[in-house]
Amino acid sequence: MKPLAALFGRRARLRWLHLIIGGALLMPYFLVGTVLVGVAGDGEPVFSSLPAQLVAFALALPMAAVTGFFALVRPLSVAAARALCGVPPALLADGPARTRQARVRTAGWYTLHLALGGVVSGATLALPPFAVAVAGLPFFAGLRGTRLLDGPRVLREPWALALAPFAGVAMLLALALVAAVAGKVLARRAPVLLGPTPEDRLAAAERRAADLAVRNRLARELHDSVGHALSAVTLQAGAARRVLDRDPEFVREALTAIEETTRRTVGELDSVLGLLRQDGEPDDEGTMHGPGLDALGGLLAHCGVPVAYEREGDPGDPDSVAPTVSREAYRIVQEGLSNALRHGGRGPSPVRLLIAVRKRELEIVMENPLGGRPAVARPGGGRGLRGIAERAVLLGGRTEAGSHDGVWRLTALLPLTVPRTGTGAAPGTAGRTASGTAGRTEERS
Structure with missing residues (x-):
């Protein structure tokens, strides 16, 4: 039961929500990145190209880091970390970031939050439908010819169909594991990046x-x-x-x-x-x-x-x-x-x-x-x-x-x-x- 609680317990769910919020905050920067990639690529489609999306993602992170230097980003980030990451309030700083060191730390936290949140929220949107479709292959013959599962003929082999439900469940568990690990990373880094600086103390x-x-x-x-x-x-x-x-x-x-x-x-x-x-x-x-x-x-x-x-x-x-x-x-x-x-x-x-x-x-x-x-x-x-x-x-x-x-x-x-x-x-x-x-x-x- 403890492994399941670590993946799907209340704290894990709150941290997952915190990551999804980070992905939502990343979207404006990601859209600007896609525009830049599209202009540089002579109008080639971006959303259908994985390399182009990765480049847009890489361009979005520096823009997010610049936003993290604003003083009011720290109290907003601290409030979210206290409520959703389960970080004890005593380990986090109060008030806006006034010093250079505090702003650099806040920018690092904001960038880390949005980067992990973008990956987890993107996987949360894309992976569950695919995993459910794979798990339903043995039971719904119509799924085997869909574009979603257009892959090697081995997927149509009897032994592959028998393992498909387990593969689908494994994908969902892997997603939960990634979200739990990313949430734990944020929780451990919060006291370092959002904690009080010597000037704050x-x-x-x-x-x-x-x-x-x-x-x-x-x-x-x-x-x-x-x-x-x-x-x-x-x-x-x-x-x-x-x-x-x-x-x-x-x-x-x-x-x-x-x-x-x-x-x-x-x-x-x-x-x-x-x-x-x-x-x-x-x-x-x-x-x-x-x-x-x-x-x-x-x-x-x-x-x-x-x-x-x-x-x-x-x-x-x-x-x-x-x-x-x-x-x-x-x-x-x-x-x-x-x-x-x-x-x-x-x-x-x-x-x-x-x-x-x-x-x-x-x-x-x-x-x-x-x-x-x-x-x-x-x-x-x-x-x-x-x-x-x-x-x-x-x-x-x-x-x-x-x-x-x-x-x-x-x-x-x-x-x-x-x-x-x-x-x-x-x-x-x-x-x-x-x-x-x-x-x-x-x-x-």
Whole structure:
């Protein structure tokens, strides 16, 4: 059964159809070839001469190859190969052929498809009637004198008539075998001739990298804004529950802080979700919208932990700190506060925050006492410091985090301005990773 399936199974039938389509595509070029042969042969009949038809066929193939250089031939050929040849989609290229190498390969595939298709489709049209007539010789005496079977007298011998049905079936099987072999040849050559070129792979890798960068930026926004809000709300709600009966004023302040935190976070969440609906497209500056250091007061007032805030210069002034840097600095402070909420110790002033506008860079230093016991590891956690490092690297800055003399210290140094480039990213950051320039960090959130 396997040999019959290889010759007449669904895949073999689809590949046979693919070859017949190739023969149909060859016909315009073949007709032009017959015209050229007829002109060169002083009007001698072409279709009745096998050598003339072979010459016309040979002339048709170069014309088909020229057509294969058009860019749109590749996507059409790829679609046919995927649907009819049974070639896995991952092995074939997407989109038009843009480079010279891709067009040469496509032209080679197109010529091969039409050449094999012309042979198989021609045999499919001519051979079955002849094979059926040969198989019917013993049963229909009238077939023996027809022009179709006008051959040697040996065909009229009894033993030849007895073998005629087997000869007819053998012809049909031979045709199916030729079609199966030709279809398999096309299927094996498709990944080579229609597969992605090195330039295609590079372009695909660049698209994946761009998509991954946008997804990472969206993930950082959600992690820093929503994660901080949930940590602050959880802490404030727990503290309010414990003193609900004996300190109503504290409960009132905690509920106010929860309300302000959730209202601010809902606005930030709407901004990020809006970017998701737009496929994560950045704004004109190549960054996402969000609060900057000018909104730091609201964050510190309702962050859920006392903060001793010191500043040098005016971090919220857009003339001093670029808006892009201001937004990223706000997120770095927000994540640092989230770390303090999750892991820091308790005390009258557990968090010290310094933001200084230096001559060429913005310095952020956050310190909080270490907790008495290690924080419980959270599934999927450990991305906070990595996100901070990525934000700094994309701006051309650096970060450092770790324990120093009983306190946890987070330091970030960011440039005050980020010159715009053609891609909207900080210059000099292409190809670098956060881990490569983030300085020394200890995984924490």
